[in-house]
Amino acid sequence: MANCKNCGAPLSGTLLTCEYCRTRQDVDLSLVHRFTVEEPCSKRICPRCHIPLQTVDLRLGEKFLIERCERCLGLFFDPGELEAFLNKAVTNVHAIDPQRLNEVQNVKRRHEYPVTYIDCPVCRRLMNRINLGSRSGVIADQCREHGLWLDGGELRQLMEWMKAGGKMLHREKELEMARLELEQEKKKVQFDRIDAAFSHTRPEPSRGPQDMDITLLPLIGRLVRWMFR
Template identity: 45%
Template sequence: MARCTSCSAPLPANTNRCLYCNSRSDVDLHAKHPYRVEKSATHRICPNCDKPLQSIHLKMADALYIERCHTCFGLFFDKGEIETVLQNSVSNVFDINREHIDNINKDRFRKHQKIRYVKCPECRRHMNRVNFGNRSGVVVDQCIVHGIWLDSGELTHLLEWKKAGGQLLHQQHAEELEKRQKQKQNVLPNAKTDYSAKTGGDFGSALDVDIVAAVAGLLDKLF
């Protein structure tokens, strides 16, 4: 369980605001991912606080620069950057722990959470809500052009989801879906071929009988 960086009190799974001292904590990066602030303010705007986002350099194997709100601690990733963070942070996962995945999702599930659509920090157009990895339980805000916004705590959720084999489960379902689609594509052409062959065979047999009958009738008239 994450703890408040100010008073060390335990934080609820679905918020970064402390119930005791009312301060917010950076539950995604603090003491987890080394980083440094490159720019204190960029042209990109936080969709929650309407303030300029910081540019921060995550110190990983791959150089990665993302944007963060210093107020709500939300994070903005350009296309492909979340996958890079997951790849660099969690590796060597070979098993799928479905029970743990379900528990992770239950911890963050809020039945009466108000659904809202937020604006892209770059183009300021409303983003789509997408369940990351289909089954991660994290509904991210996605601009199909510029990237993905994560509210505070959602990156930690995704890392736990991957550790539990969530990404493997997603890949497994994707492969099964692709396999079913290929099977459907193979069945349809075969069905058409079988029908054509059957129809052609029946038609050919009937035509042969008609020709023989016509020739026999002609011979009877001539002789």
């Protein structure tokens, strides 16, 4: 467990600010991961502080560049980068720990910011809010074209979630969803077949006069004769 850089108090996992002195901690990178600043002022803008983001290298064997806000400690990942980072940073998870997942999910850190839509650091259009993974408790902001914004502390939370088997749980749920969808699709096909079978026994609605039932002809003949009698 890490300690507050200001007062030395122990920090509980994913909290961004020290519970004792309220000092903001870089729980995502400084305390967890080595990184070097590649470019202090990129063209990308922090959606929270509206200042240029710095480009940092997470040094995962090879260059791994993401953007980071020095002030609020938020992070911006290009599409696919976050998953690549998590897969490299958190390995050897073999079991789901439901209790730990509960703890991770219920961290109230998100309330540091009001629930609102924020701008993409690249195109400045409003991003979508998306739930990341089953029960991670992380709601990230995503621009489909440019990437994903995590507020300070959220990367750490995702790493804790991965360690507790969150991704395994997510996969299980995805499989379950796929199974249910398949079942529904099967049922639909069965219903369609039953429908088709029934419609065969029904008379066709769009028969022309030339198809008029042969058995009706003598009756019509009798009617006509009766009318002209």
